[in-house]
Amino acid sequence: MKHAPSFGPLAAKRRKKRGDGPFLLAVLPLYAFTLLFVAGPLIYMVVLSFLQRAEVWGVVYTFTPQNYVHILDPIYLKTFVESFKLALLSTALIIAVGYPFGYFMAKLTAKWKQRMMLLLMIPFWTSSLIRLYGWIIIFRANGVLDKVLMALHVTDAPLKLLYTYPAVVVGMVYALVPFMIFSVYSSAEKLDWHLVEAARDLGANALQAFLTVSLKLTLPGLLSGIVLTFIPSMGLFFIADILGGNKVVLVGNVIQEQLMKAHNWPFAAALSVVLMVLTSLSIALYRRVAKVKDLEGLV
């Protein structure tokens, strides 16, 4: 007589069937937690976005689509477009810097990997706000950057980069590039180098081997890196605030302003909902184009 296999997909199915009950029970608290603290606020935000602001403080509980109509005002539309452009540019730069960094880091010896990892972690030990003030010192007129460039005779006059668009982009890239690096690194670490050698052996030059093998197999890391950097770069208002002065206004800045200064919570909520929908849509679109399911669990 035949014995049922103790391994393989069939066995896995069997195990799953048997183990489902206790398993569900164990994760129930997690689901409850997620529901309460993730879904709850989201629902609250959506509800809030359809309410009216009160005269002085708080909200009035009457339904209105007015907040969304308000967003169609060219001023706000423009903010969305600008934010999107900045996020695209930042993400492109983050890929350009972070992908090679993460990819080659995975090829270092164990000792050097550890050292690089440490170097990447150290900045996280200080507040990101404080690190941004560091950039002010570097960027401001006659600051560190200007002094160095002038000393090297690259420029003769101060560049006055602080409170400009490039300063904000640099700030974004600086703040978010570690996420791309870690994400690509973890993917590249799993890449079997023999596969690249096999590609070379079969006639691929270095670039062809990279495109057909390395890039394809590290795509999950690259994609999750993009998700991890693109979404925040739409909303990191304090970077635009600190390094862009009032010259660069992002959706995140508007939301913060509406919430903290104008106390128009419903409008801030509506802006947030639209931002969320837009980012979700762009990721869905991206996923369609890239034809991968590797983002599952992340989005």
Added chain:
Amino acid sequence: MEDIILQLDRIEKRFDDAEVLRGIDLTIRRGEFITLLGPSGCGKTTTLRIIAGLEQPDGGRVLLEGRDVTAEAPNRRNVNTVFQNYALFPHMSVEANIGYSLRLKRVAKAEIKKTVAQALELVQLAGYEKRMPGELSGGQRQRVAIARAVVNQPKVLLLDEPLGALDLQLRHQMQVELKRLQKRLGITFVYITHDQEEALNMSDRIAVMREGRFEQIGTPAQIYDHPHTSYVAHFVGAANVLTGTVTAVDADTLTFSCLGGQGRVAHAGAPFAPGQRITVAVRSERVSLIADTGEGDGLPATVKEKNFVGGVLQIILAMADGSELVSSRHGIDSPLDAGDKVRAIWQPDSAVPVDLEAQP
């Protein structure tokens, strides 16, 4: 005139401080099945990688059809490899894996499809085009890896322990198939294994490797019957290796004393003189056991144990100095029991003097 396809010329390779290859010379003829045989860590894979161009030698040259390719990138050499772990691209179907090199060469799609189908037929996997490597068994992956490597019609195919991960039965089957495949394709094979049986079974020639050097290169018969060194004798077919002193030299044979008895060996014209030390290799199946007469040819011994392994009865003998000697024969029957006193003898021409260079 010999048709030489690949030549290694004094190849040297160091990793950090370790000398892994110490000046390797090898000449391979077109269509030959040559095996690099040696224990793990002796430098087989490194040699193969240098031929493939995946590793740069620290000294020496690689000549492919007379052309120096030492500095050429792997993709510029018409040499393909079947990797030890197969190295199939996990994100590509069987079809895409096999067609990879053809796509790089921009062969027409229809042509690729046809060639891939033929290659799959060749390795008896017709109809597996759409499978992913993850859905294949070890043996099937092996076949795909071979198909992928031969589809490009390489001048030389390099195989790094291709059967190492398969179970014994499948291994024997694949040995036969690989040998047939090689005959059919007419491609030169450079094959790596640490399994002496596999090497003897498949190769036209065997290069026995030891610590980054070739100890002996020859046909399976030469390696098996005429090992040059005790290392080769021991590694290939686990021969008995005896050390003694030459007592008399005749026209064809010489007599040497060892282990409280004496043996004879064909010296094949090697310059031996009485009093000289000599090392001799005798295959276990050439060792016969007779009743102990106390004198004449043969070594006195005591039967220690009997093992029946793979249709062969191995009789382990304890010698005068406590060392072991093995005598083997077909069939399970033997009148001998543990503790019996016997004399181990052999025909002079079934023993060979080894380590001639090492003799003083």
